[in-house]
Amino acid sequence: MNIAVILKQVPDTExxxxxxxxxxxxxxxxxxxxxxxxxxxYAVEEALVIAEKSxxxxxxxxxxxxxAEWAIRTAMAMGIHRAVFITDxxxxxxxxxTQAKILASIIKTLDVSLILCGRSWIDLQEDAxxxxxxxxxxxxxxxxxxxxxxxxxxxxxxxxLDGGTLEVRVTLxxxxxxxxxxxxxxxxxxxxxxxxxxxxxKRVTLSDLGMTPGTPRSFVTDLQTPxxxxxxxxxxxxxxxxxxxxxxxxxxxxxII
Amino acid sequence: MEWTLFHAIIMAIAIPVAVVxxxxxxxxxxxxxxxxxxxxxxxxxxxxxxxxxxxxxxxxQKLFQERLPGLMxxxxxxxxxxxxxxxxTLFGMGFAGFDFHLPFLGFxxxxxxxxxxxxxxxxxxxxxxxxxxxxxxxxxxVPRLLNTPGALFVLLMILGLMISDMIFDGTLHASRNTAxxxxxxxxxxxxxxxxxxxxxxxxGAIFLGHISYFFHCLGILVFxxxxxxxxxxxxxxSVFNVYLRPLNRNGRLTQLDLEDETIESFGxxxxxxxxxxxxxxxxxxxxxxxxxxxxxxxxxxxELAPRELTIHQKHFLLDDxxxxxxxxxxxxxxxxxxxxxxxxxxxxxxxxxxQSCEQACPVNIGYVQRxxxxxxxxxxxxxxxxxxxxxxxxxxxxxxxxWGIGASTRLDWAKDLKLPVWGENGTPEYLLFLGCxxxxxxxAQRIAKALVNFLLKRNISFxxxxxxxxxxxxxxxxxxxxxxxxxxxxxNVELFNELGVKKILTPCPHCFNTFKNEYPDxxxxxxxxxxxxxxxxxxxxxxxxxxxxxxMQAVLHDSCYLGRINGEFxxxxxxxxxxxxxxxxxxxxxxxxxxxCGAGGGLFWLEESGxxxxxxxxxxxxxxxxxxxxxxxxxxLIMLSDAAKDLENQTxxxxxxxxxx
Numbered sequence: 001m002n003i004a005v006i007l008k009q010v011p012d013t014e015x016x017x018x019x020x021x022x023x024x025x026x027x028x029x030x031x032x033x034x035x036x037x038x039x040x041x042y043a044v045e046e047a048l049v050i051a052e053k054s055x056x057x058x059x060x061x062x063x064x065x066x067x068a069e070w071a072i073r074t075a076m077a078m079g080i081h082r083a084v085f086i087t088d089x090x091x092x093x094x095x096x097x098t099q100a101k102i103l104a105s106i107i108k109t110l111d112v113s114l115i116l117c118g119r120s121w122i123d124l125q126e127d128a129x130x131x132x133x134x135x136x137x138x139x140x141x142x143x144x145x146x147x148x149x150x151x152x153x154x155x156x157x158x159x160x161l162d163g164g165t166l167e168v169r170v171t172l173x174x175x176x177x178x179x180x181x182x183x184x185x186x187x188x189x190x191x192x193x194x195x196x197x198x199x200x201x202k203r204v205t206l207s208d209l210g211m212t213p214g215t216p217r218s219f220v221t222d223l224q225t226p227x228x229x230x231x232x233x234x235x236x237x238x239x240x241x242x243x244x245x246x247x248x249x250x251x252x253x254x255x256i257i
Numbered sequence: 258m259e260w261t262l263f264h265a266i267i268m269a270i271a272i273p274v275a276v277v278x279x280x281x282x283x284x285x286x287x288x289x290x291x292x293x294x295x296x297x298x299x300x301x302x303x304x305x306x307x308x309x310x311x312x313x314x315x316x317x318q319k320l321f322q323e324r325l326p327g328l329m330x331x332x333x334x335x336x337x338x339x340x341x342x343x344x345x346t347l348f349g350m351g352f353a354g355f356d357f358h359l360p361f362l363g364f365x366x367x368x369x370x371x372x373x374x375x376x377x378x379x380x381x382x383x384x385x386x387x388x389x390x391x392x393x394x395x396x397x398x399v400p401r402l403l404n405t406p407g408a409l410f411v412l413l414m415i416l417g418l419m420i421s422d423m424i425f426d427g428t429l430h431a432s433r434n435t436a437x438x439x440x441x442x443x444x445x446x447x448x449x450x451x452x453x454x455x456x457x458x459x460x461g462a463i464f465l466g467h468i469s470y471f472f473h474c475l476g477i478l479v480f481x482x483x484x485x486x487x488x489x490x491x492x493x494x495s496v497f498n499v500y501l502r503p504l505n506r507n508g509r510l511t512q513l514d515l516e517d518e519t520i521e522s523f524g525x526x527x528x529x530x531x532x533x534x535x536x537x538x539x540x541x542x543x544x545x546x547x548x549x550x551x552x553x554x555x556x557x558x559x560e561l562a563p564r565e566l567t568i569h570q571k572h573f574l575l576d577d578x579x580x581x582x583x584x585x586x587x588x589x590x591x592x593x594x595x596x597x598x599x600x601x602x603x604x605x606x607x608x609x610x611x612q613s614c615e616q617a618c619p620v621n622i623g624y625v626q627r628x629x630x631x632x633x634x635x636x637x638x639x640x641x642x643x644x645x646x647x648x649x650x651x652x653x654x655x656x657x658x659x660w661g662i663g664a665s666t667r668l669d670w671a672k673d674l675k676l677p678v679w680g681e682n683g684t685p686e687y688l689l690f691l692g693c694x695x696x697x698x699x700x701a702q703r704i705a706k707a708l709v710n711f712l713l714k715r716n717i718s719f720x721x722x723x724x725x726x727x728x729x730x731x732x733x734x735x736x737x738x739x740x741x742x743x744x745x746x747x748x749n750v751e752l753f754n755e756l757g758v759k760k761i762l763t764p765c766p767h768c769f770n771t772f773k774n775e776y777p778d779x780x781x782x783x784x785x786x787x788x789x790x791x792x793x794x795x796x797x798x799x800x801x802x803x804x805x806x807x808x809m810q811a812v813l814h815d816s817c818y819l820g821r822i823n824g825e826f827x828x829x830x831x832x833x834x835x836x837x838x839x840x841x842x843x844x845x846x847x848x849x850x851x852x853x854c855g856a857g858g859g860l861f862w863l864e865e866s867g868x869x870x871x872x873x874x875x876x877x878x879x880x881x882x883x884x885x886x887x888x889x890x891x892x893x894l895i896m897l898s899d900a901a902k903d904l905e906n907q908t909x910x911x912x913x914x915x916x917x918x
Contacts (some may be wrong), residue, residue, distance in 0.1 A: 012655050014663035031665065033655050187647050190637040190740050191521055 001054045001172075002148070003047040004107050005080060006117035006129065007062040008037040009071035013122065018225060025220035036071040039118025041185035042178040047116050048079045048152050049183065050213045054074070057081040059125050063099050067202065076196035077188035083199070084110070088206045096121070100132030107137060112173065113153065119144045119177040124220075130177035140174040146181035177255040180208050258432040258458065258466045260897075268351030268474065274480035274611070279764045282485035283493070286540060288573070290533035292582045297511040297532070298503060309621075314499045319619040322850075323547070326393065329386045330619075333415065337492075341759055343376050343422065347474055355429060356688075370440040374902040382420040387412050401546030407487040408544075411480075420478050421469040427468025431458045446800035448866050450743035471635035491543040495620040498541040501534060502621040507612070508822040509774040510629055513739045523739065524633025528574050528599075531627065538622040539571040548614035548624065551846075554855040559602035563614040563624050571601045594640075596631055605631045606643055610735055610858030611817040611868070616849055625858075632737025642737070649862040650738055653745065657727045658693035659862055667724045670702040676711055679720035679756055686718040688758045690772070692765035693728050694891035700898055701891035704764050706915040708788055711918055715795055719762060727752070731771040736859035743779070744869035746771075750781035764788040764915065766818035766890045767857075773823065787819055787916050789889045792818055793831040809910075811917070812842040812883035814874065814897060815851030829889040829914050830862040836917035840883040852877060875900035879909055886911045 010032040011017055020026040021096060036044075036045045047058045060075050060083035064069055080116070084106050091102050115137070120127045127143070134141030146165060147158035159166040160179050170176075188196075206213065234247060235242045251257045312318045317334060320327035342359065349357040362369040390412055393399050402408075427447025430438075434456055438445040449711075451462045457468075484492055491498075513523055525531055548563035549555045555562040560721075577592045593599055597629070608628045615624055635641045652661025668676065679688060695705040712719050727749050734742030753761075761771050761783045773785040811833050819825045826848045832842045846852040855861075855870030875897055879887045886901075886909060888894045898911045 012663070014656050014661060016663055016665040033664065037653055184644065185634075187640045187650065189640045190515070191525055193740070194518065222486075 001051065001056040001114065002054065002110065002112045003051055003058050003114045003116060004110055004112040005040070005043050005058060005060050005075065005116070006103060006133075007040050007044075007068075007071055007075050007083070008058045008118070008121050008123075009034050009062075009064050009068035010037045010121060010123040011035075013038065018222040025223050027223065034067060034070065036074045037118050037121055037123075039120055039122070039182045040071075040075070040179070041118075041180060042180055042182045043116040043118050044075045044078050045183045045185040046145075046148055046178055047114070048186075048243070049146070050114070054150065058113065059083065059110055060102055061110075062086070063102060065089075065092050072201055073196055074188075076199045077193040078190060079184055080187075081199065083201045085203050086203050086205065087203065088207075091206060093216070093219075094213050095218045096124075096128050097127045097132050097218075098213045098216050100129055100198070102135050102209070102211060102213060103129075104133055104136035105211055106204065109209075111255055114150065114155070114172055115175040116174070117177050119179045126164060129179075130175045133175045137173070137175065139178070140170040140176065142168050142170055143177045144179045147184065148176060148178075202235055218229050258355070258428050258463045260350065262468070264351045267471065268348065271475055271478050272348065275481050278482045279485065282482075285579075286485065286490075286536075288583060290536045291578055292529055292585065293533040293536050294530055295532060296503065296534045298506070300501060302504055305504055305864065306502075309499050309502065310496070313619075313621065314496050319617070319620070319621075320615065326399075329389050329393075332386045333390075336379040336386075337910065338885075339379050339420075342372065346475055347422075347470070351474060352471075356573055361785075364441070373441045373444070375847070376440075377423075377441060380419045380423055381443060384416055387416040387419070390720060391416075395582075397755040401550050403544050403546065405488075405544070407489070410483075410486075411489050414476060416478055418480075418835040421473040421476065423447060425466055425473060427467040428458060428462055428469070431462070431605055432466070433457075434644070452571075456479055464486045479764040483634045488544045491541045491620060494537060494541040498537055498620050498622070501537070503534065503623065503626075505774075505833065506623075506626070506820060507774065509778070510626060510734055512778045513633065513743075515740055515743060523637040524737065525627075525630035525633075526595060528570065528578055528595055529533060531630065534629055535623070535627055536574065538627070539567060539574055541620050542567045542571060542622055543620070543848075544568060545619070547617040547619065551613040551617045551852075553609050553613070553855060553870045554607040554850075554875070557870050557873055558823075559607040559867065560608035561605075562599055563570050566600060566624070566628070567622065568867050570595075589829065591752065596635060601630060602635070602641065604628075605635065606863060607860075608858050608862050609817070609853045609855060611853035612822055613850070613853065615819070616821055628739060629735070633739050634737075635740060636737040642861055644861055645864060646736060646859075649736075649859070650733065651743060653728050653730075654741055657725075657745075657807065657899040658697055659728065659732050660697040662697050664725050667726055670696065671709065674706065675713070676709060677720045678723050679758075680882055682718070684757055687720075687760045687762040687791075688753065688756070689719045689721050690726065690729070690761050690763045690765075690768055691721065692763055692768040692891065693732075694895065695764055696726070698891065698895055701795055704891055704915060707913070707915045707918070708764050711915055722752070722756075729765075729768040729771050729878060731767045732859045732862070734771070734775070735857070736862070744782070746776065746779045750776060750779050751893055753781060753783065758783060760786060762786045762791060764889075764891065764913070766816040766823070767892065768825060770818040787825060787889070789819070789826065789832055790825065791837075792915060793828040794917070795917060796832060796835045808839070809837055809885045810839065810842060810881075810883045811837050811885045811887045812844055812878050812881045813847070814844070814854065814878055814886055814888050814893055816888065816893050817853050819889055820851050821849055829887070832914045833887050833917065836914070841887075842876050842883045844881055846877065854888075854890075854896040855892040856896045861892055861896070869900065869903070871896040871900040872904060875904060875906075879906065884909055887914055888912070888918065889914050 008023060015032050018028045019248045020028045051058045057058055058080040060072055060080045061179045062083060062085050072085060115133060117129050128142045130143050144160050146160040149156040150195055153172045155170050155174060156167045157176055159168055160181050215230045218223050235245045279846055303634060317331040320330050347357055362372050362374060394402050394404050423443050426444035429449060430448030431452035437449055451460050454680050484490055513522060544562050544564060567820045581589050596602060605628050610625045612625055614663060648661055649659040652659050656662060656664040691705045694701040728745050730742040730745035761772050766787060769785055769787045772783060813829055813833055830841050854872050854874055855872060886897055894911060894913050901909060
C-alpha cells in the first residue's frame with residue numbers, strides 16, 4: 001500500500017520569531033532555524049511503520065520555498081522513498097485551503113491509499129489541512145489520530161479528544177492527521193541519511209498541474225509578537241504585612257482589585 | 258643424590274611437548290589478532306614506549322597505586338625474573354648432571370655465590386608473598402578479587418615451585434656434605450636438617466629431592482602450557498600490552514571515516530571490528546578488578562563493571578567467535594549480537610568516560626574507546642539509544658546546544674555585561690568559548706559572568722563569538738553520535754579559522770579537551786587554555802593580592818577531563834589557595850584518582866537509576882570537613898550543586914574557581 005505524507009517546513013519551536021518591519025505579515029527569516037513540522041514527524045513515522053508492514057512506498061508531498069528541501073531530506077533520512085515538491089511562490093504564499101487544493105491535485109497523480117499529515121502546522125497554528133484535503137479529494141478524513149490500525153482497505157483510528165478518545169473506522173483511501181500520542185519518531189541512522197541523499201525529489205509547478213490557484217480567500221495582513229512581561233513584584237517580611245502590602249499594590253498600582 | 262639418564266629422558270620429552278603446546282596456543286591467538294581491525298595510529302615514539310617498559314612493566318609503577326598488594330605483585334614478578342636464570346640452570350641439570358651451572362654462576366665462583374644468596378632470599382620472599390596473596394583472597398576476602406579455581410591453582414603452583422626448589426637445593430647440598438654456608442642459607446640449612454646428625458641423607462630424603470626436582474621442572478612446563486588458557490596469559494602479553502599502548506589517545510577518540518561511501522557499518526558491531534590491540538587487551542586482562550574499584554558506574558551499582566565487560570568480551574571472542582573469525586567467512590553471522598547479547602545496552606550507556614579504569618589498570622588496558630565504539634554502532638547503525646538522548650541530539654543539531662534552547666538566546670545571560678564580541682575591536686588575543694553549559698544553565702551562567710568580569714577587570718584581550726557560537730561537539734561524540742559530532746567540529750574549525758583564532762580560553766574542561774586533543778584531527782590547531790590556567794598565571798604574577806574571601810575551608814573536586822585526562826591538577830589548586838589564603842583540602846580520591854561527578858561521557862543527558870554518582874562524590878567531598886566545594890567544570894558544578902540540593906545540605910557551598918575571586 002502506497003502512502004502519501006504531507007510535509008511542511010516551519011521555524012524551530014525554540015526559534016525567536018520576529019515580525020518583519022518592512023513586510024507586514026511576514027517574519028524575519030535570515031537568522032531563523034527551520035525544521036520539519038514536528039507533527040509531520042509522527043505522520044512520517046506512522047507511514048513508514050504501516051508501509052514496512054504492508055509493503056509499498058511512502059511519498060512525501062511538500063509545498064515550500066527552496067529551503068524546504070531540507071525538511072524533505074529529513075523525512076527521507078527517516079525513510080520515505082521519494083517526494084514531490086512544489087515551490088511556486090504563488091503556492092507557497094497562499095492560504096491553507098488553497099494549499100490543500102494544490103496538494104490534492106498532486107495526490108491525485110499518485111497511486112496512494114492513505115494520506116497522512118500532522119495534526120497541526122505549528123507556525124501559524126493551522127489545523128485545517130486534513131478536512132480540506134478530504135474535501136478536495138472527496139474522501140473521508142480523521143483528525144488527531146492517537147492510534148492507527150490498517151487492515152486491507154479499512155483503517156481503525158483512535159482519535160485523541162480532550163479528556164477521552166473516540167474510535168473511528170474509515171474505508172481507504174482516507175486522510176488522517178497525526179498527533180504525538182501515535183508513536184516515537186525514529187532518529188535516522190547514518191546509513192539512512194547517506195542513502196537519503198540520492199532519493200528522488202520531483203519538482204512540479206502549478207502549470208504542470210494545470211492549476212491557477214487564484215487569489216487566496218484569506219491572507220495575513222499583520223503580525224504582532226507579544227510584548228515581554230514586566231518584572232514581577234516580590235513582597236517580603238511578616239506574612240500579615242506581606243498580605244497587606246500585596247493587596248494595597250494590587251488595588252492602588254495594578255488596579256486589579 | 259645422583260643424576261641419572263632418567264632425568265635427561267624425562268626432560269627431553271617434557272620440554273618439547275610443553276613448548277609445542279605453548280607455541281600452538283600462542284600462535285592461535287596471534288592468528289586471531291591478525292583477523293582484527295588495524296590500530297588507528299602507527300607505533301611510533303619508542304622513547305616513551307621504552308620508558309613505559311621500564312616504569313610500568315619492569316618498575317610495576319601502576320601496581321604501586323595500592324601499596325601492599327603492589328609490593329606483593331612486584332616481589333613475585335621481580336622474583337620471577339631473577340629465578341628465570343635458576344630455571345634455566347635446573348633444566349640444564351636435567352641433561353648435564355647436577356653439577357651443571359651457567360657460565361660464571363658456579364657455586365664456587367664469586368658471581369655464583371651472590372646469585373645463590375639472592376635466589377635463596379627470593380625463594381623465601383616469593384613464597385611469603387604467595388601466602389600473603391592467599392590470605393588476601395581466602396581469609397581477608399578482598400571484595401574485588403575473583404576467587405576462581407585458576408587463581409588458586411596459580412598461587413599454589415608458585416608456592417609449590419618455590420618450596421620444591423628449596424627442598425631440591427637442600428638435598429643437593431646434603432648429598433655433597435656441605436655444611437651451613439652463608440651464600441646458600443636456605444639450601445645448606447635445609448640440607449643440614451635433612452641429613453640429620455650423621456650427615457648422611459636417608460633414601461627417603463633422596464627420593465624427596467628427586468620428586469622436588471621433577472615437580473619444579475615439570476611444574477614450570479605445566480605452568481607454561483596453562484598460561485595461554487587462563488587469565489595468567491598476562492605473564493606473556495603484558496609486556497606487549499604496555500609497550501604497544503596507544504599514545505596521545507588520552508581524551509582523543511578515533512576519527513571515523515564518514516565520507517567513504519563504501520562503508521556501511523560504523524563503530525563496532527562485530528567483535529572482529531575491534532583492533533588487534535583491543536584483542537590483546539582482552540587477552541591481557543588478569544581479572545584483578547582494580548578497574549571495578551574505581552569505576553563510578555560500578556561503585557553506584559550500575560550494570561557496567563569494566564572487568565566483567567572485558568571478561569565477557571574475551572570469552573565471547575575466544576569461546577564463541579574465534580572459529581568463525583579464523584575461517585574468514587564474512588557471510589556467516591555471529592553466534593550472538595555483541596550488543597545486546599554480550600554487552601547489555603545498560604552497560605555501554607553507564608560509562609562516564611572518566612578514564613579512571615584506564616588509570617587504575619596495571620597493564621594499560623583501554624576501556625573508553627572500546628565502549629565508545631559500541632555506542633557508535635548503536636547510534637549510527639541501529640539508532641538505538643536511551644530515548645532522552647534524542648532531545649539532546651536534536652538540540653545540538655538545530656540549536657547548537659544539547660539543552661535545545663533557542664540558539665538566539667545564547668548570550669541572554671550577558672545582557673547586563675559589556676561583552677566584547679570577536680572582531681568588533683580588531684582581533685583579540687583570546688577567543689572566550691564559554692560552552693553550552695555556561696550559556697544555558699542558570700547555575701553555570703554564574704561562571705560565565707564571574708569569568709567575564711574577571712577578564713574585564715584584568716584588561717585581558719578577549720572576544721566571544723556571540724549567538725552563533727556552536728557546540729564544541731564533545732557531547733555528541735562521547736555519546737556515539739559521531740556524524741553530528743564531526744559536523745559540529747568541522748563547522749567550528751571553519752569558523753575559527755575564518756575568524757583567525759589562535760588561542761581559545763574556556764571554562765569547560767570538555768570543550769578544553771576536545772579543542773586541545775581532538776580538533777587537530779579536523780585541521781583545527783589552537784592553543785587551548787582552561788580558565789584555571791590563565792587565572793593561576795595571573796594570580797601568581799599579580800602584585801595585588803586578590804580580595805581574600807571569608808575564611809572558607811575549600812575542598813577541590815578534580816574534573817576528570819582537566820585532571821586525569823589532561824594532567825592539569827595544579828592550576829585550580831593554585832587559584833583556590835591564593836583566593837582563600839589557605840591550603841586546599843583534598844578528598845579521599847583526588848588528582849589522578851579523582852572520582853567523577855557523573856556527568857561525563859554525555860551522561861549528564863541521561864536519567865540515572867539507583868544510587869547517584871554525584872551523591873557519592875558529594876559525600877566524599879563533605880567528609881573532609883570543608884564548607885565549600887570548588888570545581889573547575891560547569892558540569893561538575895551543576896552535578897554537585899544538585900547533590901547538595903538532593904541531600905538537603907545547606908551548609909556546604911559549591912562554587913567554580915572563578916567564583917572565589
